[in-house]
Amino acid sequence: MLENIWFIAAFWMGLALLASLISIRLGISVALIEILLGVVVGNLHTADQAPLLHTTEWTNFLAMLGSGVLTFLAGAEIDPASLRANLRASLSIGILSFLLPFVGVWLFAQHGLGWPIRQAWIAGIALSTTSVAVVYAVMIEGGLSSTAMGKMLLAACFITDFGTVLALGILFADFNIWLVIFVAVTAVLLWFMPRWTQYLITRLGATRVSEPEVKFLFLVLFFLGGLASTAKSEAVLPAYLLGLVVAGVFLRDKTLVHRMRSIAFAIFTPFYFIKAGLFVSLPALAAALGVIALLLFLKMATKVIGVWPLSRCFFMRTREANYTALLMSTGLTFGTISALFGLQNQIISQEQYSVLVTVVILSAFVPTLIAQKWFQPTARTMVAWGRLYQRRINGQAGSPATDNGK
Numbered sequence: 001m002l003e004n005i006w007f008i009a010a011f012w013m014g015l016a017l018l019a020s021l022i023s024i025r026l027g028i029s030v031a032l033i034e035i036l037l038g039v040v041v042g043n044l045h046t047a048d049q050a051p052l053l054h055t056t057e058w059t060n061f062l063a064m065l066g067s068g069v070l071t072f073l074a075g076a077e078i079d080p081a082s083l084r085a086n087l088r089a090s091l092s093i094g095i096l097s098f099l100l101p102f103v104g105v106w107l108f109a110q111h112g113l114g115w116p117i118r119q120a121w122i123a124g125i126a127l128s129t130t131s132v133a134v135v136y137a138v139m140i141e142g143g144l145s146s147t148a149m150g151k152m153l154l155a156a157c158f159i160t161d162f163g164t165v166l167a168l169g170i171l172f173a174d175f176n177i178w179l180v181i182f183v184a185v186t187a188v189l190l191w192f193m194p195r196w197t198q199y200l201i202t203r204l205g206a207t208r209v210s211e212p213e214v215k216f217l218f219l220v221l222f223f224l225g226g227l228a229s230t231a232k233s234e235a236v237l238p239a240y241l242l243g244l245v246v247a248g249v250f251l252r253d254k255t256l257v258h259r260m261r262s263i264a265f266a267i268f269t270p271f272y273f274i275k276a277g278l279f280v281s282l283p284a285l286a287a288a289l290g291v292i293a294l295l296l297f298l299k300m301a302t303k304v305i306g307v308w309p310l311s312r313c314f315f316m317r318t319r320e321a322n323y324t325a326l327l328m329s330t331g332l333t334f335g336t337i338s339a340l341f342g343l344q345n346q347i348i349s350q351e352q353y354s355v356l357v358t359v360v361i362l363s364a365f366v367p368t369l370i371a372q373k374w375f376q377p378t379a380r381t382m383v384a385w386g387r388l389y390q391r392r393i394n395g396q397a398g399s400p401a402t403d404n405g406k
Contacts, residue, residue, distance in 0.1 A: 011053060015041065016270030029133060030265070031273050031332060032364055035357070038277020053278065059271055064235075066272030067337050068225050069264040071165070071236040072217075074132045074333065075243025076250045076257060078158045079151060086152040089314045089389065093152075094159020096306030097328045102128035102167065104302040105295065113291065118172075119352060122342035125167050126356045127299045127363070130160040131332035134364050138327065138372065143379055148386020149320065153327060158244070164334050165237050168341065174232030182231035186224055186238050190245045193220065197249045201256065214259055217246070236337055276336045276357060279343060284351040285358055295359045300367060303329040315388050319375050326371035335360035 015037050023030035044052040055063075083090060106124030109115045115123065135157050144150040173179055200213045221242060225235035250257040285292065304325045311321035339356040342348040348356070 005056075005058075008056065008059070012059065012271060012274065015053075015274055019270065019274075029332070029364065031133060031269070032361060034270055034273035035277040035280075035336065035361060038274040039280045039282070040277075041274075042278035042280060043282045055275060055278065059275065062268055062271040063275040064272075066264070066268035066270070067340075068221060068235050068239045069218075069260070069268050070272065070333055071239040071337070072221055072243040073257070073261060073264060074161065075158070075240040076247045077132060077136060078155060078244055078247050079251060080244075080248050083155040083158065086148070086155055086389075089152050089310075090155035090159055092314075093307055093310050093324070093328065094156040095163065096310060097130055097156065097160040097303055098128050098163035098167075100302040100306040101299050102163075104298055108294075108298055115352070119342070119348050121167075121171050122338060122348050123295070123352075123356060125164055125171075126335045126338040126342070127295060127331065127359060128160070128167075129164045129331040129334040129338070129360075130157045130303075130328050131330040131335075131364055132157045132161060133333055134330040134368055135327050138368060144377075144382055147379055147382035148389065149316075149324075149377075149382035152386075153324060156328065160328065161334050162240065164338065165234070165240050168338055169228075169233050169237040172232075172234065172341075172345070172347075176231070178227075178231040179233065182227045182233060182238075185227060186241070189220060189224065190241055193242060193245050194249055197246050201249070201253055211259065213256060214263070217242075217260065234341060236334075273336070276340055279340070279350055280354045280357050281350055282354075284354045288351070288355050292355055292358050292362070295355070296362050296366070299331070299359065299363055300329045316385060317381075320377050320381065320385060323371050323375040323377055326367040326375065329363060329367040331360045331363040335363070 016034065019030055019033040019037050022028075023033045026033075041053045046052055102124040104124075105127045106120045109123040110117055110120035113120075132154065135153055138144075139150045139154065197213065197217065200216055204212050221239055224238035224242065228235045228238055307325040307328045308321050311324045312318075316324060336357055339348070339353050339360065342356075343350065343353040
């Protein structure tokens with residue numbers, strides 16, 4: 001394998017460029033393509049059986065930044081106003097969307113597969129997620145992101161993923177004085193971050209070449225990540241919360257979020273997703289196809305059991321309830337983050353990691369394809385649901401058939 005640092009960097013960025021070109025051509029999330037390319041390259045070897053591509057200290061650092069910044073941006077995508085307006089529906093759907101898959105997969109992994117409890121927890125956390133990235137992309141592509149139902153779906157995704165990140169932080173935290181310091185400092189910083197960020201933008205302007213507001217956000221993100229690491233917690237938890245508290249500022253300043261997204265997806269996240277794929281062992285997958293199928297079915301089944309009845313309770317027709325349940329069954333970013341956390345901390349083996357990441361990748365494809373092919377609603381239907389939902393929670397009469405455009 002090449003040892004020159006520039007050639008190694010060129011190899012990684014070449015894979016990232018190839019993933020971008022394939023993603024544009026096929027219309028598939030670039031994150032999925034980067035993971036798949038990582039899987040392919042990670043299972044190739046040179047003539048002396050050395051890995052064709054391996055990680056280094058600096059690639060590990062960039063990958064770590066990728067997971068933190070990606071988590072921050074996922075939190076920043078949440079519209080606080082939409083979260084408040086659809087709080088009841090979003091909370092109910094989001095909580096069950098996390099809780100049932102987490103408990104179901106955990107118990108199956110522990111008692112059905114014989115995994116120790118900590119390994120079963122990682123499995124439950126990794127497969128309880130809902131992909132904000134996938135749902136957001138589907139909403140944008142279908143022109144549904146600005147509808148009431150689209151905003152409710154994204155808010156429910158936030159609740160689900162917050163449960164995932166919280167579970168990861170609580171179950172694997174080392175309770176010590178550093179954890180107390182971490183929680184206290186994080187709480188104080190989160191309280192002041194919206195006004196500090198807005199002050200920097202207003203005072204210094206948003207068009208300076210030196211980008212002080214972006215550097216400030218990265219400073220706080222890295223500092224909280226360092227505190228989380230010292231406290232033996234997971235850096236994605238403060239990153240997600242930080243993104244949420246500044247989401248309102250991001251909504252008012254689209255240029256800022258576009259700049260940070262460009263930085264993240266151009267430099268940091270390719271290293272994270274390619275690295276996630278590198279650890280997937282194809283021989284291990286061949287021996288575990290039955291387990292992969294069972295875990296994928298269990299994730300989708302528990303999601304549907306939790307989400308579908310609640311969707312009907314919140315006045316969705318069968319078609320929209322099916323669509324909601326399927327999109328809430330997707331997984332990608334936080335699933336791979338959780339599985340990689342388990343591998344890097346020697347909680348799960350590489351074989352178990354390969355199984356979990358494969359299920360996560362399949363859960364990004366399978367439910368999305370079914371939802372878009374057979375249950376795609378119209379924007380008019382989703383807007384009508386918003387009107388009906390608001391009238392019903394205000395105690396006013398309304399006809400579901402009429403309000404849903406029928």
